[in-house]
Amino acid sequence: MSQNQNGKWVRIAPEQQLRGSSNGHVEVGGSNRLCINPQKDHKSESYEDLQLEFNPLVFSSLEQYLPPHMLSLSREVKVHYMRNILLRYLPETERIRIQKHKEYRHRIMLNYPPLYKQIYSMDAEKFFTPSFLRAVKENTEASFRSIMAEPRKGLYTFEMLQPQFCEMLMSEVDNFERWVHDTKFRIMRPNIMNQYGAVLDDFGMESMLDRLMSDFISPISRVFYTEIGGTSLDSHHGFVVEYGINRDVELGFHVDDAEVTLNICLGNEFSGGELFFRGVRCDEHVNSDIQPGEIFDYPHVPGHAILHPGRHRHGARPTTSGNRMNLIIWCRSSAFRELKKYRKDFSSWCGECKRKKKEKERILVLATQQELMNRGMQSAS
Ligand SMILES: O=C(O)CCC(=O)C(=O)O
Numbered sequence: 001m002s003q004n005q006n007g008k009w010v011r012i013a014p015e016q017q018l019r020g021s022s023n024g025h026v027e028v029g030g031s032n033r034l035c036i037n038p039q040k041d042h043k044s045e046s047y048e049d050l051q052l053e054f055n056p057l058v059f060s061s062l063e064q065y066l067p068p069h070m071l072s073l074s075r076e077v078k079v080h081y082m083r084n085i086l087l088r089y090l091p092e093t094e095r096i097r098i099q100k101h102k103e104y105r106h107r108i109m110l111n112y113p114p115l116y117k118q119i120y121s122m123d124a125e126k127f128f129t130p131s132f133l134r135a136v137k138e139n140t141e142a143s144f145r146s147i148m149a150e151p152r153k154g155l156y157t158f159e160m161l162q163p164q165f166c167e168m169l170m171s172e173v174d175n176f177e178r179w180v181h182d183t184k185f186r187i188m189r190p191n192i193m194n195q196y197g198a199v200l201d202d203f204g205m206e207s208m209l210d211r212l213m214s215d216f217i218s219p220i221s222r223v224f225y226t227e228i229g230g231t232s233l234d235s236h237h238g239f240v241v242e243y244g245i246n247r248d249v250e251l252g253f254h255v256d257d258a259e260v261t262l263n264i265c266l267g268n269e270f271s272g273g274e275l276f277f278r279g280v281r282c283d284e285h286v287n288s289d290i291q292p293g294e295i296f297d298y299p300h301v302p303g304h305a306i307l308h309p310g311r312h313r314h315g316a317r318p319t320t321s322g323n324r325m326n327l328i329i330w331c332r333s334s335a336f337r338e339l340k341k342y343r344k345d346f347s348s349w350c351g352e353c354k355r356k357k358k359e360k361e362r363i364l365v366l367a368t369q370q371e372l373m374n375r376g377m378q379s380a381s
């Protein structure tokens with residue numbers, strides 16, 4: 001690592017030259033560098049309109065770390081430079097997968113005609129109930145608690161969506177499913193456990209759900225889920241699941257690929273389909289026993305949401321009659337995932353880590369008491 005007058009350079013890969021060419025473009029070698037210290041007073045550009053394999057927000061955040069002489073260059077030059085850096089962290093197979101997925105989405109969006117265009121961009125007054133909107137606008141722990149129940153520690157339930165929005169979203173999904181059937185388009189289901197349901201991000205709702213996460217889920221997660229990455233949610237997987245006649249029946253016991261999950265029942269007439277929760281676990285303890293107090297069942301109510309840690313083990317009981325559709329958003333934090341790699345003790349949120357820690361402390365106290373008693377007996381004799 002070397003220094004210049006503007007601070008230290010972060011060395012990302014073997015050094016190569018950055019060369020200015022006669023046509024005003026900057027040729028970038030295979031190894032570019034960022035500064036350790038950001039230029040805090042520099043206003044980053046927006047990259048939202050570009051089709052990139054990384055989240056546009058990553059580019060906006062990285063921009064302040066560019067070498068100072070690059071800050072005033074064109075957006076294309078900057079994006080090219082930062083992309084080169086980011087690509088070094090992506091293995092070839094992952095890059096191909098992302099590219100294929102981008103093409104897949106592109107094909108759907110070119111061909112699928114939406115039924116209700118108005119639900120593809122955020123319209124908070126139309127989507128959410130007044131009580132939910134008020135609580136988020138106030139943005140305090142007290143305002144969130146005023147609309148929520150917390151039936152078990154870390155599980156929050158509340159009224160969230162307006163019936164009309166639920167109806168429109170369900171019709172949109174039905175319309176999409178019909179289009180898939182009629183055109184024989186092969187779609188990817190939300191995850192390996194579902195044979196039905198659709199990924200909303202794949203047919204145009206990604207930016208609306210991004211807003212839903214950043215403006216409505218993050219403020220709540222920041223308050224209630226500090227220990228599990230709730231302060232740094234930065235990506236999501238948004239989808240609907242469908243249960244009932246000619247649909248999935250139930251969902252097995254699992255943890256989500258998410259730090260924080262929002263699950264909202266959109267409705268239709270149904271019975272059954274309750275969620276069963278069985279305690280939060282880290283990767284190592286995902287199969288450990290259920291402890292007293294960890295059993296909780298939740299019956300879905302249309303328009304109502306349940307917010308839970310993705311690592312809270314759960315499943316869905318069979319939907320025994322009618323049809324049920326739920327909107328689910330898995331919210332992820334890349335910073336939390338990175339930090340997790342360097343830690344082993346998750347006793348602040350994993351039920352089994354907590355139990356083991358308590359057990360160790362109990363044994364230590366017993367051993368200390370025994371030792372003190374032994375010393376007392378020795379000095380008495
Ligand atoms: O059926 C539900 O409501 C739960 C679905 C779920 O847990 C999931 O898709 O991860």
Ligand SMILES: [Fe+2]
Pocket residue numbers: 254255256314
């Ligand atoms: Fe789940």
